[in-house]
Amino acid sequence: MNPNQPHTLPPTYFEAVYQANEDPWHFETSPYEREKYAATVAALPRPQYARAFEIGCSLGVLTEQLAPRCGHLLAVDVAAAPLEKARQRCAALSQVEFRQMSLPDEFPVETSFDLIVLSEVGYYWSGPDLSQVTNLLLAALVPGGQLLLVHWTPPVHDYPLTGDEVHDFFLQQTASNGPLRHLHGFRHNTYRLDVLEKI
Template structure:
């Protein structure tokens, strides 16, 4: 039903922007689904209605005559919602699916899904630093460019999405009052925690993005080499949640590898193309190389570094 689909899309977008909990309401699934089929049993939530609310609901259902009563006595004009179907909604409780709690990778229209946690668990099982953050000149140079692209010398609260073993986290901690660093896998997080042990203001959390999301508002959000792990639908929600977590006047920095990787759902260029569609953001920095793309986005109206310094109006 396109009206149901549109209502669901609007609710999902609103929940993503605001960080609210998303509860999905099954309607025709009661008719065609089976308990061992499409129902995600671990995400089912029951809410009991008060006697007053139950009575109001029964009254409202009875008034929905075009659905619960026959349109006429002619064959084919039977009630759209027959009594056996209506019984599911006449009970004294509601059943919802907790969409916010879902951690399973969701496929996009092409059938491509975000990379699962098991992919990263296996990747880090082979090596402590599989990408060479600690050893490669390429990574050291890219970090230096990343830090140089930040339009302010210091930030209050920062959020790093996809912190891995915490090498960039340490650099961010030197320029931010607090850093919330998130990763999908526990193994790199244990290394990151050890690296920054005792560093005040730095916290780590294991989360599967975008279904799980840290609370709070941040002056700086860093999305470095993580966006292409997500399928299109998940990345759209990911950037919506980034926008919703960005403080007024905040900074969103994104940096991604541009060469194709067969295992990744998206390319780095595609990630940045999608970032450019997020409403209300203005790109203030663009650094493009054959290997990676680095951009800074700020809520409009964004001011340049020279404007902040009073060098230009």
């Protein structure tokens, strides 16, 4: 990763995006997103997880699909507007908890997880912040816990990193004596999915 990369995109960036458009990435309506969400849920190796953490839940479309697989699901986002819609969408799902939170500066250090979902978020961080987030996620993941990564791979001008840079950084943690092992993954023509497990 280039040390001269731009800084992590701030919460104000996302607040402005959601102010301009309630569903700026078409999470609710796009056939592409629908297929990707189905592939994401299908990639989970276990039928059930006791405690899960979804980073960057946005409008809660994926949250709603993850919830039946989770005893408790903490879903966070940096912006208030999408969280309000996510709460409405998942109002009947008592196992889902939403919080407004900005990583790496804020992190739910009071608990541990057996599933962490990082979908379409990692490329918003600078290289140093991605490294810091990775350390926090590894500390929060129980042994045998799984980390599911899904990211758009074409470069985006505004984003500090690409999806491939995010996934490659995490895959470096699977090298000999690393804390993670790679369970499986695949590359779509515009996104990449990898599932890792803490040793």
